[in-house]
Amino acid sequence: MANTLSAEQLIAIDWLAQPKKGGKTYEEIAELCGVTARTLENWRKNAMFDAEFRRALRRNNDVRLPELLQSLADIAIRDGNAAMAKLALQVGGVLTESIEVTNKDGEGTDIEALRLRVASLSQRQSETSE
Incomplete structure (x- = not known):
């Protein structure tokens, strides 16, 4: 197989990436592409075909992502889940699995300058809150 996908493969990807395969059976999609169902199965095992299929799935589902996120939030709030x-x-990118922090015992840090900065910010905050 060449480094590009054929028109028939791209047609197959378009159908396969649709929800419920666009209402088509595997055999009907193969027929639309002018190939056998076995050929379609073999294409599915091809890394390039699979990569493009996954990109098509993401494109098709990107439009529903806001709806999905809203649903997750609704369930979390409603059920306390x-x-x-x-x-x-x-x-949503708000929560990460972990954050790595390294401590070098203040090496290269001007601790006194930090203390003065904190004191200055604290004084400014107390002046604005009065």
Whole structure:
């Protein structure tokens, strides 16, 4: 197989990436592409075909992502479901799995300058809150 996908393969990807395969059976999609169902199965095992199929799935589902996120949030709030809340926050990029922090015992840090800065900010905050 060449480094590009054929028109028939792209047609197959368009159908396969639709929800419920666009209402077509596997055999009907193969017929639309002018190939056998076995050929279509072999294409599905091809890395390039699979990569393009996954891109098509993402494109097709991107439009529904806001709806999905809203649904996750609704379920989390309605049911008090912490796992669903965590998932919604992770998908939204608000929550990460872990953050790595390294401490070099203040090496290269001007601790006195930091103390003065904190004191200055604290004083400014107390002046604005009066």
